[in-house]
Amino acid sequence: MNDRAGEYKINLTGDLRYKSFLPKPLPPNPHIELDEDAILLLSKANRSLGILEGISRHIPDNDLFVSMYVRKEALLSSQIEGTQATLDDILDPNIEGNTNKNVADVINYIKASQYAKKRLNDLPICNRLLKETHEVLMLDVRGGEKNPGEFRSSQNWIGPQGSTLNDARYVPPNVEDMKEAMSELEKFLNNEDDMDPLIKAGLAHYQFETIHPFLDGNGRIGRLLITLFLMEKQILSQETLYISYFLKRNRVEYYDRLMEVRIKGNYEQWIKFFLLAIYETAEDAIATIEKIDKLHNTNYKAVEKTGRAAKTIKKVFEYLESNPIIDIKKTSAELGISFNAASNAVKKLIELNILKQTESSQRNRVFVYEEYLKIMRKDT
Incomplete structure (x- = not known):
């Protein structure tokens, strides 16, 4: 030795x-x-x-x-x-x-x-x-x-x-x-x-x-x-x-x-x-970082075009980038917005193909920012 x-x-x-x-x-x-x-x-x-x-x-x-x-x-x-x-x-x-x-x-x-x-x-x-x-x-x-x-x-x-x-x-x-x-x-x-x-x-x-x-x-x-x-x-x-x-x-x-x-x-x-x-x-x-930056820019532009509700939708979208799996109740509490405002923002983000609903149960619905998660899930 x-x-x-x-x-x-x-x-x-x-x-x-x-x-x-x-x-x-x-x-x-x-x-x-x-x-x-x-x-x-x-x-x-x-x-x-x-x-x-x-x-x-x-x-x-x-x-x-x-x-x-x-x-x-x-x-x-x-x-x-x-x-x-x-x-x-x-x-x-x-x-x-x-x-x-x-x-x-x-x-x-x-x-x-x-x-x-x-x-x-x-x-x-x-x-x-x-x-x-x-x-x-x-x-x-x-x-x-x-x-x-x-x-x-x-x-x-x-x-x-x-x-x-x-x-x-x-x-x-x-x-x-x-x-x-x-x-x-x-x-x-x-x-x-x-x-x-x-x-x-x-x-x-x-x-x-x-x-x-x-x-x-x-x-x-x-x-x-x-x-x-x-x-x-x-x-x-x-x-x-x-x-x-x-x-x-x-x-x-x-x-x-x-x-x-x-x-x-x-x-x-x-x-x-x-x-x-x-x-x-x-x-x-x-x-x-490059993939996430590109995804952010694409989706941010789409969110900006949502008209009057853009401010709230933007708030929820930004929250998604650190919490890519959300439910409406917790999101509204964390962001200090009403349950309805959070719910409407989530609906809009689903229409834009940014969010997807995961569970069919209506009581505690969970939504996922799938494209973002796909990038982060790599190697885990």
């Missing part, structure tokens, strides 16, 4: 004896050597992020788009951990009454992401921020009994269900080593150096997953860390980049490449994989 990334350490004795991984602090020694392919990927990833940042600043109602994107990322990130939910579940207008454990996981991820972004105004990325975000993520959901907001005080391990410390695929650092490693990671994240932020983000994500400081929720916090770091470095101003779909699609390779660093000290292959993830994700986000 190459010890560039760390080494295995023996804990306890006799029948209780086991080995845990002790990671070396970042940056790697010797330093990362980028070959031609990696340099090209780095330049493509940075260029695509620049384009994404530019166009996301110019889309109409950026906040609405971002709120949809945050929900999509929350869903994908939770799906990696085995959560069974769809985008339509998350957008259900009556979600409060229909929340099950799967949906609750995703809603908590959305809250954790929003909390962390706001907290970045007061704190740098540090262990305190990660713990606070973890508390929001794990509150009252599965795993909520596993010390939300606290680093673990017992040994954890990664492996198939039923595996033990001795046959686990990977055993993270013991509790003392974990605390030390998280303190070193905090320093690395906040050190002023000339390392490209994308490489730094990739190394930080690898190190966080390797340390596995929480009893549950490490994957979701580790993926959120990437976005938070790029926002802190002002490469992104909003949460428009999410690599969960790429990691979900390449899940086996993702875990194999993390192990390759631990076993062989080969950070370079991990960095290439990470840069490819950033590049493909940024390109995907650019394509999504």
Whole structure:
């Protein structure tokens, strides 16, 4: 085993004896050597992020788009951990009454992401921020009994269900080593150096997953860390980049490449994989924004031509862009318009082929902005 990334350490004795991984602090020694392919990927990833940042600043109602994107990322990130939910579940207008454990996981991820972004105004990325975000993520959901907001005080391990410390695929650092490693990671994240932020983000994500400081929720916090770091470095101003779909699609390779660093000290292959993830994700986000922008412009023009009622219809149409599944009662309450005004606006939007009714039940009719949802549902 190459010890560039760390080494295995023996804990306890006799029948209780086991080995845990002790990671070396970042940056790697010797330093990362980028070959031609990696340099090209780095330049493509940075260029695509620049384009994404530019166009996301110019889309109409950026906040609405971002709120949809945050929900999509929350869903994908939770799906990696085995959560069974769809985008339509998350957008259900009556979600409060229909929340099950799967949906609750995703809603908590959305809250954790929003909390962390706001907290970045007061704190740098540090262990305190990660713990606070973890508390929001794990509150009252599965795993909520596993010390939300606290680093673990017992040994954890990664492996198939039923595996033990001795046959686990990977055993993270013991509790003392974990605390030390998280303190070193905090320093690395906040050190002023000339390392490209994308490489730094990739190394930080690898190190966080390797340390596995929480009893549950490490994957979701580790993926959120990437976005938070790029926002802190002002490469992104909003949460428009999410690599969960790429990691979900390449899940086996993702875990194999993390192990390759631990076993062989080969950070370079991990960095290439990470840069490819950033590049493909940024390109995907650019394509999504362009499609949504085009759809918005087409439908907005149609709404503007609706005559006297255009003002109310426009209001409902704009509401649809962050709530593409609606019912009339909740829409009228949210927008502060009468039930009849909301109902008439919905009728008009159906005539314009913007909205479709889903359920035949007259009592609690639900309407869907299908074309918009089709774009956002991609990959979920």
